[in-house]
Amino acid sequence: MTPKQIKYWVLDVDGTLTDGGVYYDDAGNEIKKFNVKDGAGIKIARDAGMKMIILTGRECKATQRRMEELHVDFLFQNVNNKMEFLKIFFKNNGIDANEAGYIGDDLNDLASMQMVGFAACPADACEEVRQCADYISPVKGGCGAVREIMEHVLRQNKGWERAVIKI
DSSP: OOGGGOOEEEEOOTTTTSOSOOEEOTTOOEEOOOOHHHHHHHHHHHHTTOEEEEEOSSOOHHHHHHHHHTTOSEEEOSOSOHHHHHHHHHHHTTOOGGGEEEEOOSHHHHHHHHHSSEEEEOTTSOHHHHHHOSEEOSSOTTTTHHHHHHHHHHHHTTHHHHHHHTO
């Protein structure tokens, strides 16, 4: 698959959009650190016409808040079997899995990465995910890897320059 065929991005959260750490404040609230570069990459990809599907195995109010700020198209939290969920979601929404890209970092992303047209991962993804990936970002998860991957893909199809003009 060529990157220009990507119409949908499926993004993992922990270890991809964050550094993978789980932080708690004194009251027991889960806190996450998101990188603004990743947010800019998501905005640019959305401006280029790509839809964003956030898919995470955890549930966190910080994730919900950040994804609302970014105006992502779909947010699904607490998903235990990502591949089965995506099969049903794609079928119910008439999405061809070959038109989807997936960015993940760990074993729970592997089966989903194998079912889409383009798979990518941060530099610090587990070995099995790196072996499966069509593209490995030189950037670690939570440090702008999603932005770097979006930019890489958009530059492949000359969409980067068009999308940047809209900012």
